Amino acid sequence: MASKLLKIGFIGGGKMAQAMAKGFISAGLTKGDKLIASCHPSDMVSANAFKEIGAEAVFENVPIVQNSDIVIISVKPSVVSVALSEIKSSNLEADKLFLSIVMGVSTKALEQLLPSSSRVIRIMPNTPALVRNAASVFVTGRKATEADVRITKRLLESVGTCEQVPEGLLDPITALSGSGPAYIYVLIEALADGGVKMGLPRDLAYRLASQTVLGAAQMVRDTKAHPGVLKDDVTSPAGSTAAGLHFLEQQGFRAAVIGAIESATQRCREVSKNAETK
Template sequence: MSGKLLRIGFIGGGKMAQAMAKGFISAGLAKGETIIGSCHPSDLASLQAFKDLGAESITENIPVVEKSEVVIVSVKPHIVPIALGDLKNSGIDAGKLFLSVAMGVTTCQLEQLLPKEARVIRVMPNTPALVQSGASVFVKGTAATDNDANITRKLLQSIGTCEEVMEPWMDAVTALSGSGPAYVYIFIEALADGGVKMGLPRDLAYRLAAQTVMGAGKMVRDTKQHPGVLKDDVTSPGGSTATGLHFLEERGLRSAVIGAIEAATERCKEVAKTGH
C-alpha cells in the first residue's frame, strides 16, 4: 500500500463514515476522487458531506463495490442485511475486502450475507477518528488474509490507534471505546460547568477542561504508569484534589462509570441477537 492511494467505498455515509473518510484523506491514504459513498436518497446531509470531500456520492450500493478495493459497511445493524442483500446474487466481482463497523454484526453473519469470495474484517472505530485520534480494534473473518489485516491496520492507524482483538471482546470494546467518547464529553462538560459555577468564563472553562482530559489520557498512554499512581502524584495530603476525589467517591463516580460500560455491553449483545 506504500505510496498507492486506495479506492475506498462506503456503504452508508453517516457520521462514522464521514469521520473515517476525512481521516483517510488527511493521512494521505486516499483523495476525495478515490472515495465513493452510497447513502439513502433521503439522507441529503450525508450525500452532500461526501460531495464536499470531493468524493462520488450516490444512492446505490453495487457501484460502490464495483469501483472500490476496500468496501466499508457503515450502516445501522438492522440495515446491514438490506444493504448487502443486493450483492450476493448480483453477479458483480465481490472479491474485495469488506470492513464492517456495524455494531453487533459478527464476522460469521457478514460472511453469510456476502458472496463467498468476499473477505471480511469487523472493525470498531470511534468518532475521534475525525481528528486522527481514534481508538480502533478489528477482528479477521475466516477468509481474510494477513495482507488484508495489514491494510486494515494501516487504514486505522492513520486515524488513531489500532489493535487486533478476539471477537468475544467486541461488545465490551464497543461499550468502552466506541461509546466512550460520549461519556468523556459529558465529563468535560461537567468539569467546565463546575468552573463556571466558581466564576470562570465558559470559553476558558471548556478549553481548560478539554486540555486537562486530553493531557491526562496522554499521561496514562505514554508513561504506561497505572492511573492510580498518576492520581496519587496529583493528590497532596489534605489538599484540594483529595477533597474533590472524596466528593466523587461519595457520589459513586467509579461505580456509575463501571455500570455504564456493563449496561452498554449488554445492549450490544442484545443488538447482536435481535438486530435492533
C-alpha cells in the same frame, strides 16, 4: 516511491463513515475523488458531507463495490441484511476486502450475507478518527488474508491506534472505546460547567477542561503508570484534589462509569443476539 492512493467505498455515509473518510484523507492514504459513499435517498446531509470533501455520493450499493478497492460497511445493524442483499443478488464479482463497523453482526453472518468471494474483517474504530486519534480494534473473518490484515492495520493506524482482538471481546470494546467518547464529552462539559459555576468564562472553561482530559489521557498512555499512581501524584494531603475526589466517591462516580460500560455492553449483546436470530 509514493504509495498508491486507495479507492475506498462506504456502504452508509453517516457520522462514523465521514470521520473515517476525513481521517484517511488527512493521513494521506487517499483523496476525496478516490472515495464513494452510498446514502439513503432521504439523508441528503450525509450525501452533501461526502460531496464537500470531493467524494461521490450515490443512492445504491452496487456502484460502491464496483468502484472501490476496499468497501467499508457502515450502516445500522437493522438494515445491514437489506443493504448487502443488493450486492449478493446482483451476481457481482466481489472478490474484495469488506471492513464492517456494524455493531453486533459477526464475521460469520457478514460472510453469509455477502458473495462467496468476499473477504471480511470487522473493525471497531471511534469518532476521534476524524482527528487521527481513534482507538480501533479488528477481528479477521475466515477468508481474510495476511495482506488484508496489513491493509487494515495501515488504515486504522493512520487514524490512531489499532489492535487485533478475539471477536468475543467486541461487545465490551464497543461499550468502552466505541461509546467512550460520548462519556468523555459529558465529563468535559461537566468540568466546564463546574468552572463556570465558580466564576470562569465559558470559553476558557471548555479550553481548560478539554486540554486537561487530553493531557491526563496522554500521561496514562505514554508513561504506562497506573492511573491510581498518577492520581496520587496530584493529591496532596488535605488539599483541594482530595476534597474533590472525596465528593466524587460520595456520588458514586466510579460505580456510575463502570455501570455505563456494563449497560452499554448488555445493549451491544442484545443487538448481537437479535442480529443472529434474523
